[in-house]
Amino acid sequence: MPTAGMQAFWQAPGSASALRLARAEGIYVWDDHGRRYFDVTSGPVAVNLGHGNPRVLAAMREQAARAAFAYPSQLESEANLRFTARLCAAAGPGFDHAFVVSGGSEAVEKCLQFARVHALATKQPGRWKIIGRLPAYHGSTLGALEVAGDMGSGVMAPYLHDMPRVPAPLTYRLPDGHDVVSFARHCLAELETTIAREGADTVLAFLLEPVIGLSGGAVSAPAFYYDEVRRICSRHGILLIYDEIITGAGRTGRFLAAHHWPDARPDLVVLAKGIGGGYWPLGAFLAPAVMVEAVASGPGFHYGHTHKGSPLGCAVGLAVLEETLDRDLPANAERVGARLRDRLRALQPTLPLLGDVRGIGLLNAIEIVADPVTKTMLPREFPVIEDLKALALTEGLLIYGRRSYAGRYGDWLMMTPPLIATESDIDALVDGVARTLRTYADRLAREGRLRG
Ligand SMILES: Cc1ncc(COP(=O)(O)O)c(C=O)c1O
Structure with a gap:
């Protein structure tokens, strides 16, 4: 529950509160319940070396x-x-x-x-x-x-x-x-x-x-x-x-x-x-x-x-x-970033809602759509990005994403882990994102909000 702190400035009364940080190390942060999250977007693309270097x-x-x-x-x-x-x-x-x-x-x-x-x-x-x-x-x-x-x-x-x-x-x-x-x-x-x-x-x-x-x-x-x-x-x-x-x-x-x-x-x-x-x-x-x-x-x-x-x-x-x-982290960013995009693109034909995978090095994003063929967005009234961020937390993924300019430029999630991420970190990230998208698509279909 937000009190006098930062959350109070933007969070409507009664809405879910953000995680409370307990500690951070490497690519992970822990909340005050001891749960661990992969810092998938390095905060808002800032924590390039990971935490606690x-x-x-x-x-x-x-x-x-x-x-x-x-x-x-x-x-x-x-x-x-x-x-x-x-x-x-x-x-x-x-x-x-x-x-x-x-x-x-x-x-x-x-x-x-x-x-x-x-x-x-x-x-x-x-x-x-x-x-x-x-x-x-x-x-x-x-x-x-x-x-x-x-x-x-x-x-x-x-x-x-x-x-x-x-x-x-x-x-x-x-x-x-x-x-x-x-x-x-x-x-x-x-x-x-x-x-x-x-x-x-x-x-x-x-x-x-x-x-x-x-x-x-x-x-x-x-x-x-x-x-x-x-x-x-x-x-x-x-x-x-x-x-x-x-x-x-x-x-x-x-x-x-x-x-x-x-x-x-x-x-x-x-x-x-x-x-x-x-x-x-x-x-x-x-x-x-x-x-x-x-x-x-x-x-x-x-x-x-x-x-x-x-x-x-x-x-x-x-x-x-x-x-x-x-540590030549730019080279690592280039190498593991390519793996991130390759793996996501390989999953794309079978992964619901995944419209676009794009980026360079470890500056990547995935765009979320209702229909990858027509690129139609999910209905504007769905809080797609907020829903996906919340679901991703249950997979242990802390992600930043946005619907910018009221959706004019799509719904997307950033995929920008710290530059120290290894290939196995990338694989864990891709698997978690895939599960998140599947769960969300299943939920929308179950609620009759998505055909298919
Ligand atoms: C491209 C770009 N320029 C400027 C800024 C502003 O930086 P800061 O939030 O440190 O003031 C940001 C922050 O996200 C950014 O992404």
């Missing part, structure tokens, strides 16, 4: 004892210097500096503010619009909501500028008459049209998740899309910003998702979630030296918050990063 805990303890806090304009910290150097090295050429903050939404905000300050520093004051995509999620602060349009942007509309948005290249729920390639081309044409309509010299940046995360369920585009986006942005002097808050830190099988499309390198990259691994609220944006120098030799960038560059956060970030790279 000894190296991260040791780094945290050591830095907390040495100096937990330093304000960067007063004190430079060794922890910040070491973390940012290592992070930029992992990100590769073109990413020379990292501005470290306290989470994803803040990192998006700071990146957009940096882009604007850069426009002023380079004598382009007319550039301020950020083109976003639909669907997209970039966080729940006002600036992030302004660009993305998911979760809460309707309620907060009075505070928000109406930023231009273009369709994202979906791969499953395609408009009539389109296949994956033709729709990606259509999305590119829409980007060109939007830039022309807005006036190219008013557009500051195009912000996108290279693989759609929690607003559409693990959707990546054909490779030519990224290359063409890069060309379009360069042609018009528009900054290309990748929000890699979910895709970064090894989740897609490369350290950055951007590394999958090396000819389409973005100008700026935003990171969070996986770089702190759930151990610390950490975010960052990465920028090339030429942009940072232009800003530093002009107005400077004075938009940080109190915990920017936190030594404790940076020490955690460094330990997470070293663990990720030393």
